[in-house]
Amino acid sequence: MSSGRSTTARDVSINPQTWRWSHPRVLVEDPDGEAGLAIASGLRFAGYAVAVCPGPRGHGQCPLTGPAGCAPAHDADLVVCNLGYEREVAREVLRELRTRYPSTPLLVVVPPEIDADLREVLDSCHQLPAGATPEQVVAAVQGISEHAAEGGAASA
Amino acid sequence: MRSPFHSEPEAFRFLLVLILALVPIVLAAALGPTWLALVVLAVVLGGVAARAAQLRMRKLRSPDLLVKMAPPHLGSAAERRVLVVANDTLSEEALLCEVERLGLAPRMHVLLLVPAVITAAARLTGAIDSLLDQARARMQAALDRVGHDNVAGKVTGEDPLEAIEDTFATFVPDEVIVATRWEQTAGGLEPRLAGLVRERFAVPVRHLVFEPGSAAHEPDEATEARYQREFGAAAARKFGLRALAGAGILAALVMSLVALARTTPTNTTTPAAANQAAALPTGAPSALTKVIELKVIASGKKGPDGKLHDDFTLTEFQVTVGQPLTLRIDNTDTVPHSITSPEAGVSIILSPGTHDYTLLVNQAGKFEWHCAFPCDPWSMAHVGYMRGFITATAA
Numbered sequence: 001m002s003s004g005r006s007t008t009a010r011d012v013s014i015n016p017q018t019w020r021w022s023h024p025r026v027l028v029e030d031p032d033g034e035a036g037l038a039i040a041s042g043l044r045f046a047g048y049a050v051a052v053c054p055g056p057r058g059h060g061q062c063p064l065t066g067p068a069g070c071a072p073a074h075d076a077d078l079v080v081c082n083l084g085y086e087r088e089v090a091r092e093v094l095r096e097l098r099t100r101y102p103s104t105p106l107l108v109v110v111p112p113e114i115d116a117d118l119r120e121v122l123d124s125c126h127q128l129p130a131g132a133t134p135e136q137v138v139a140a141v142q143g144i145s146e147h148a149a150e151g152g153a154a155s156a
Numbered sequence: 157m158r159s160p161f162h163s164e165p166e167a168f169r170f171l172l173v174l175i176l177a178l179v180p181i182v183l184a185a186a187l188g189p190t191w192l193a194l195v196v197l198a199v200v201l202g203g204v205a206a207r208a209a210q211l212r213m214r215k216l217r218s219p220d221l222l223v224k225m226a227p228p229h230l231g232s233a234a235e236r237r238v239l240v241v242a243n244d245t246l247s248e249e250a251l252l253c254e255v256e257r258l259g260l261a262p263r264m265h266v267l268l269l270v271p272a273v274i275t276a277a278a279r280l281t282g283a284i285d286s287l288l289d290q291a292r293a294r295m296q297a298a299l300d301r302v303g304h305d306n307v308a309g310k311v312t313g314e315d316p317l318e319a320i321e322d323t324f325a326t327f328v329p330d331e332v333i334v335a336t337r338w339e340q341t342a343g344g345l346e347p348r349l350a351g352l353v354r355e356r357f358a359v360p361v362r363h364l365v366f367e368p369g370s371a372a373h374e375p376d377e378a379t380e381a382r383y384q385r386e387f388g389a390a391a392a393r394k395f396g397l398r399a400l401a402g403a404g405i406l407a408a409l410v411m412s413l414v415a416l417a418r419t420t421p422t423n424t425t426t427p428a429a430a431n432q433a434a435a436l437p438t439g440a441p442s443a444l445t446k447v448i449e450l451k452v453i454a455s456g457k458k459g460p461d462g463k464l465h466d467d468f469t470l471t472e473f474q475v476t477v478g479q480p481l482t483l484r485i486d487n488t489d490t491v492p493h494s495i496t497s498p499e500a501g502v503s504i505i506l507s508p509g510t511h512d513y514t515l516l517v518n519q520a521g522k523f524e525w526h527c528a529f530p531c532d533p534w535s536m537a538h539v540g541y542m543r544g545f546i547t548a549t550a551a
Contacts, residue, residue, distance in 0.1 A: 020325070021227045028358075036224075040358040044229045044330070052224040052358040067169065072223050 018071040021049035026141055027076040029055045029083055029093070035134075039080065042138040051076070055083045055093060062089070064096045073101060078141060078148075081125075082109035085118050094121045105144045107137070177204065191414045198410040202403070209399045224358035230328035237265045239329035241320060241353075243273060244337070244344040246294040248366040251335050252301050259304035267327045268309040270295045271316040273343050287343070288313055316345060317352055324357060332361045338375075348387035351380050447482045448473070452506060454489040457541065459534060466493075466532035471544025475517050476551050486510040489531075493542070497525035500546050517548040 019025055026048045030036035036052040043050045051072040056062040064070040073079060079097055083090035097106055098121070107126045114122065128140055177200050185193035230237065238258055245251050246268070258266050272291035274284055288311060295309040312319040323329065334350035350363030363380070364372040375383070450470040457467035466489070475481045487493060487506045495504040495515070500523035504513045517523070527535075527542040535541035 020225065023228050027223075037358060037360060040224070040226060041330070041360075044226055044358075045233055047228045049227050050225065050358050072225070 019049065019051070019075050023047065023049040024077050024145060025049045025051070025072075025075065026078045026080060027051045027053060027072045028080045029053050030080075031055050031083060035082070038134040039137050042134045043141060046138050046142060048141070055081075056087075056089045062093055064100070065089070065092050069100070073097060073104075076101075076104060078105045078107065078144060080107045080109075080137060080141065085111060085121075091118060091121050094125070098124070105148060107140055107144060109137070194410060194413050198406070201406065205399070205403065205406070209395070212395055212399075224354075224356060226358040227324060227328050229330060231265075232263075235263045235265065236261070236331070237267070237327060237329045238331045238333065239267050239269055239320070239323055239327060240333045240335065241269045241271065241316065241345070241349070242335035243270055243291060243294065244341060245335040245366045246270065246298045248335075248368065250370065250372050251364070251366050252298060254333070254364070254372060255298070255307060256302045256304070259302055259307045264306055265327075266304075266307040267323065267329070268295055268298060268307065269319060269323055270309065270311045271319050271345065272311060272313050273316070273345065274313055284313060290343075316349055317356075320353055321356075329359060331359055332357065333364060334361065335364045335366055335372075337367060338365050346387065347375070348383040351384050351387075447484050447512075449484045450486075452485060452487040452489055452493050455532075456488075459538070459541070461534070463534075465538075465541050466527075466535040467541045468527075468544065471540050473515060473544070473546045475515060475546060475548050477520050477548050478516075478518055478551060480514045480516040483513045483515050484510065485513060491531070492529055493531060494528045495525050496528040497523045497546055499523045500525070500548065502546065503528075515546070517546060520548050520550045522547045 024047065026043050028036050028039050028043070028050060030039065030052065031054045033052075033054065036054070040050040040052045053070075053072065056065070062070070064073055079101075081094060081097070083093060085091055085094070094106070094108065097104070105126060106124075107128060108122055109128045109130055109132055110118075110122065111130050126140065126144055128136060132140075180196050181193060181200060184196040229235075240251075240255055240258075242251060255266060255268065258264055270291045272284075272287040274287055278284055278287055291311045295311055299307060299309050310323075312322075314322070320332070332353055334345070334353060336345045336347045336349065338347065340346050347363075347365070350361060354361040354363075363375055365375055366372055448470065450468060452466070452468055454466050455464040456469075457465055459465045473481065473483075483495075483504070485506050487508050487510075490508055492508065493506045495502060495506070495513075497503075500517045500519070500521070502515065502517065502523070502525060504515065506513070523546045524539075525544055525546055530536075531542060536543060539545070
């Protein structure tokens with residue numbers, strides 16, 4: 001069997017699939033595939049339909065920051081972001097989420113050190129400290145959902 | 157209704173491309189002959205098809221940035237659902253042992269999905285049923301061997317990935333196991349299938365490789381990457397061939413249309429010529445290009461008495477003996493009028509509205525005509541109103 005060669009610097013399709021389920025939907029943005037799947041698994045068992053996206057990663061392309069937009073983000077009821085905010089492109093994703101979908105709750109896993117710029121981006125976002133376990137993320141999502149449902153019922 | 161566009165710029169870009177594509181077609185259709193419009197249409201369609209093919213090829217060759225998705229877990233939190241996708245590997249004892257082990261776990265549901273890999277050749281030759289029967293036989297043998305009530309089976313003739321997608325809507329697995337050989341065999345599953353499932357669904361996916369008599373193996377990342385590359389290249393090749401065939405068919409169609417458009421006789425005076433031709437006896441001269449237009453107007457022209465009188469806007473007709481002349485007459489009155497000349501053998505009744513008539517005189521001379529329908533008596537008696545002359549000269 002031949003070994004695989006590196007596949008860097010290739011074009012990437014940025015047209016993700018759309019939601020197929022009508023349950024409460026949570027988009028998980030996490031560059032770590034295993035961590036994303038662990039959160040997704042917890043959320044699935046808590047009754048949520050999930051989408052897991054690695055975010056812009058190394059190639060720097062994300063449909064959210066382009067004209068095409070992002071179908072899963074468009075229709076998500078809540079977004080969990082754990083993109084690591086050392087890179088500007090990750091902050092750009094947060095800004096786009098806030099700008100395009102201001103009414104969608106955003107749960108952000110934040111680094112220990114938050115600079116002024118990031119603090120501004122995180123304004124009105126729900127936050128969890130870095131290193132939060134999947135169970136903690138699921139619990140936070142449930143809390144935000146319940147709060148949103150209560151808010152919706154109160155306003156109705 | 158939801159917009160198919162994800163953003164306003166995307167919708168605007170689509171609209172812009174649509175307008176840019178339509179403008180040359182409309183211009184060619186309005187200003188040029190039909191064949192030119194067809195050629196422009198072909199060029200625009202070809203351009204769009206080439207761009208679509210380019211994007212498709214790029215997508216097939218490159219790794220997708222697909223968002224993985226999954227529906228909520230079905231059943232109580234203690235239950236687990238595992239989907240096992242296999243076909244030819246179902247005969248392997250190692251796989252059956254794995255399924256048996258899964259079936260022993262409490263509150264576990266296992267579904268054996270057996271896609272009968274149906275090739276294009278099988279579809280053409282109608283060999284689908286035998287492939288489905290083979291898959292059913294494999295599945296039944298596996299179920300008999302495992303012998304647990306919580307292990308079910310399903311055979312499908314769908315594309316394996318589509319079948320798995322459907323299963324996510326019905327069985328809702330918490331984990332997927334894809335069992336293949338190291339390399340695809342005839343009727344076997346594509347080894348790349350596991351990667352495709354992994355890219356699309358937000359559940360753990362295990363790729364187990366079975367060879368006859370051996371234990372299960374899990375391919376390493378390099379091998380999965382090779383599967384991905386080879387699958388992408390093969391899909392791109394297949395798509396390229398299909399696109400080429402489609403382009404050939406399209407080109408043949410457009411060439412046929414252009415040829416048809418160019419061989420259709422064109423005549424700038426088509427309506428008149430058609431009417432004249434219809435009015436003429438067989439074997440009439442073909443020089444039917446001249447059309448005289450005139451009107452009949454009730455109370456349309458002031459006479460020397462200062463009153464308005466009925467009139468023809470043209471009352472002098474020059475014709476060549478034996479050659480028909482087309483008169484396009486708009487009778488604006490509500491009653492019929494006529495051009496009647498018994499000496500010239502002419503009697504044309506003019507119905508209200510615009511119609512084409514044929515004036516044909518078979519002898520030379522200058523003949524007076526008049527309107528034979530009772531109308532304005534003064535006009536009927538005066539040349540230049542409802543009376544005039546037909547001058548026929550020899551050819």
